[in-house]
Amino acid sequence: MILSTLSQSDRYTALHPLFPRAFEYIRNTDLLSLAPGRYPIVGEQLFVIVESVSGRAREAAKLECHRRYIDIQLVLDGVDEMGWKALADCVDPVTDYNAEKDIRFFHDTPTTWIAIPSGAFCIFFPEDAHAPLVSTGHIRKAIFKIVV
Secondary structure, eight states: OEEEEGGGGGGGGGGSTTHHHHHHHHHHSOGGGSOSEEEEEETTTEEEEEEEEEOBOGGGOOEEEOSSEEEEEEEEESOEEEEEEEGGGOOOBSSOOBTTTTBEEEOOOOSEEEEEOTTEEEEEOTTEEEEEEEOSSEEEEEEEEEEO
16 A cells, blocks of 8 residues: 655556556546546546545445555545555455455454545555545545556
């Protein structure tokens, strides 16, 4: 997992061939004007999901993981307190892995919680279980899905 700000995004472009494209999209798109939904950037290899939701309590957030995609979760408005735990340490699954939706949920408790403010992002790799959308307020965010 990586936590950073957009001003530091150039540090991470070498981590994946599509990261430069994702950060270019962020710089050149008015993400706040996009309606919630899914937007293709490079077909199924790179797309963004815009969400605008009320936050939930920590107790309601389930750890999740993905096998096919890396997430860049960029908070656009509000604060998203995200839980994190190494996937290798998750032992209490809620479900089996759903290949169609590329997701699996866990009952495990996050090892740590990180408050992500507007303008900051987290990068979650397949080995990172994460519990997003925790807040006492409203959260608007963009989740970039990058094929592994």
